[in-house]
Amino acid sequence: xxxxxxxxxxxxxxxxxxxxxxxxxxxxxxxxxxxxxxxxxxxxxxxxxxxxxxxxxxxxxxxxxxxxxxxxxxxxxxxxxxxxxxxxxxxxxxxxxxxxxxxxxxxxxxxxxxxxxxxxxxxxxxxxxxxxxxxxxxxxxxxxxxxxxxxxxxxxxxxxxxxxxxxxxxxxxxxxxxxxxxxxxxxxxxxxxxxxxxxxxxxxxxxxxxxxxxxxxxxxxxxxxxxxxxxxxxxxxxxxxxxxxxxxxxxxxxxxxxxxxxxxxxxxxxxxxxxxxxxxxxxxxxxxxxxxxxxxxxxxxxxxxxxxxxxxxxxxxxxxxxxxxxxxxxxxxxxxxxxxxxxxxxxxxxxxxxxxxxxxxxxxxxxxxxxxxxxxxxxxxxxxxxxxxxxxxxxxxxxxxxxxxxxxxxxxxxxxxxxxxxxxxxxxxxxxxxxxxxxxxxxxxxxxxxxxxxxxxxxxxxxxxxxxxxxxxxxxxxxxxxxxxxxxxxxxxxxxxxxxxxxxxxxxxxxxxxxxxxxxxxxxxxxxxxxxxxxxxxxxxxxxxxxxxxxxxxxx
Amino acid sequence: xxxxxxxxxxxxxxxxxxxxxxxxxxxxxxxxxxxxxxxxxxxxxxxxxxxxxxxxxxx
Numbered sequence: 001x002x003x004x005x006x007x008x009x010x011x012x013x014x015x016x017x018x019x020x021x022x023x024x025x026x027x028x029x030x031x032x033x034x035x036x037x038x039x040x041x042x043x044x045x046x047x048x049x050x051x052x053x054x055x056x057x058x059x060x061x062x063x064x065x066x067x068x069x070x071x072x073x074x075x076x077x078x079x080x081x082x083x084x085x086x087x088x089x090x091x092x093x094x095x096x097x098x099x100x101x102x103x104x105x106x107x108x109x110x111x112x113x114x115x116x117x118x119x120x121x122x123x124x125x126x127x128x129x130x131x132x133x134x135x136x137x138x139x140x141x142x143x144x145x146x147x148x149x150x151x152x153x154x155x156x157x158x159x160x161x162x163x164x165x166x167x168x169x170x171x172x173x174x175x176x177x178x179x180x181x182x183x184x185x186x187x188x189x190x191x192x193x194x195x196x197x198x199x200x201x202x203x204x205x206x207x208x209x210x211x212x213x214x215x216x217x218x219x220x221x222x223x224x225x226x227x228x229x230x231x232x233x234x235x236x237x238x239x240x241x242x243x244x245x246x247x248x249x250x251x252x253x254x255x256x257x258x259x260x261x262x263x264x265x266x267x268x269x270x271x272x273x274x275x276x277x278x279x280x281x282x283x284x285x286x287x288x289x290x291x292x293x294x295x296x297x298x299x300x301x302x303x304x305x306x307x308x309x310x311x312x313x314x315x316x317x318x319x320x321x322x323x324x325x326x327x328x329x330x331x332x333x334x335x336x337x338x339x340x341x342x343x344x345x346x347x348x349x350x351x352x353x354x355x356x357x358x359x360x361x362x363x364x365x366x367x368x369x370x371x372x373x374x375x376x377x378x379x380x381x382x383x384x385x386x387x388x389x390x391x392x393x394x395x396x397x398x399x400x401x402x403x404x405x406x407x408x409x410x411x412x413x414x415x416x417x418x419x420x421x422x423x424x425x426x427x428x429x430x431x432x433x434x435x436x437x438x439x440x441x442x443x444x445x446x447x448x449x450x451x452x453x454x455x456x457x458x459x460x461x462x463x464x465x466x467x468x469x470x471x472x473x474x475x476x477x478x479x480x481x482x483x484x485x486x487x488x489x490x491x492x493x494x495x496x497x498x499x500x501x502x503x504x505x506x507x508x509x510x511x512x513x514x515x516x517x518x519x520x521x522x523x524x525x526x527x528x529x530x531x532x533x534x535x536x537x538x539x540x541x542x543x544x545x546x547x548x549x550x551x552x553x554x555x556x
Numbered sequence: 557x558x559x560x561x562x563x564x565x566x567x568x569x570x571x572x573x574x575x576x577x578x579x580x581x582x583x584x585x586x587x588x589x590x591x592x593x594x595x596x597x598x599x600x601x602x603x604x605x606x607x608x609x610x611x612x613x614x615x
Binding site: 359362368369370371373374377378380381383384387388390391 | 557559562563566567569570571572573574578581608612613615
């Protein structure tokens, strides 16, 4: 797309429609890769109400690529498990997989507007690369031969046309861009509806997911509770059959139910309501997340039920997958068909998310008498037979593996039988380095990373083409040697408790190539640097970068 | 039985109950119970489970 014929202004590299947590994070991720973007957001500021409150370990990793994990973890409340009750009796106490040496808690509770603020602030680390226009909405989207034109309307009715090479629609469940292109979400909507209430009340209760089925406080209902920062409780409860959802959010109906439940669990401090909303479970998705030069992410692309906290977390995973690919394409290092793998990989993730979320919804909001009957039986039996308790487990969001064929089809190193396999998330490990980094995942989020498991072998000279690394150049590869003992140096981290070698199934000489988003691209039990180079060249095929630059150093 | 197999059976049984409808659901469950009972060689286990289910159904 050339300059604007009237003003001569060049097109935006990326226009992001929607300045919620997904769009703001995408802007920061692109900025980290050196790609400029502009964000338009229909609202005048960060969101009202707490909305999505559970941030997964994977989402924390994505936010960490732009430094937004620090304020998030300083403010948020980490948690590792939860309890479910049938009436007054505990029938499940679950813990999510976690290790004392891990970088992040499996889940952090925090209001969505804080996530938006931290993602927005993270853009400031990359001056001039990302800007936001608030109170500005998209009113028309017109794909052209080599770009996209978007008519936008700002507060006061001022209209203009923005021209961009690429548009990413992050404009939520009611996506305007989706409507402009005549696209629809497809899938299932469930009958059961929940009221969501935020209240402010001091509490010293442990931070965990709490669920009550048929509690004496609200017979026949299901009540969920999560603690948030600033003495905020999230309370969700299922409304009664036949109850009008519009009526159900009236404070005179909501507040007595909340009071009754607080009384039941012994939370007696004064409280006040902050936000009330209603929610219905949906499993919906577009058939493709790429439509020419328009890409879809987050709720604009897919909607999953809240049970299992896959909504915002899958949106952040979307942009973690998209940002590096878009940066490579815009930078001329890859062909634009790399973006097709964004759609195929994230559609696969949505299918998995919907399968898990549908299972959770069957239990949390039974869609018919049969699921209700089975839930009644499960809850009763769980009190005497622990083997059925897994049916009550909320199946919290976890990072999915992609089939290797999606990006690594036919790649040398794509057929390793040991875990991790190509398409798997690259395992975390505690390591010792020469700087402030303490975990292997802190090397991800920039360019490609080659993890070379060796105690004493050097990296071949043929690979050490350059000795310095740009933190913003996604089209680079950094070799990180992982030794089991010794002292870390600029190119070597020390796996001093053996986690990395164990979790990567490594032997002396094992070589793993990791994508910028922390997924395994290929692994070799013995170092095959030629194969590694050819794998990179399969992705870095653009005119601007005929040969991948291979870098040695810990400056990822 | 693995957790994911139990999950799957739960959904399939629920769907089967929904398919026959509320009037025939108890007949389906009784038939299924008998099928599972004849696969158990120890009658005491079966009788204890029947007693337990009876108690739980009253709660």
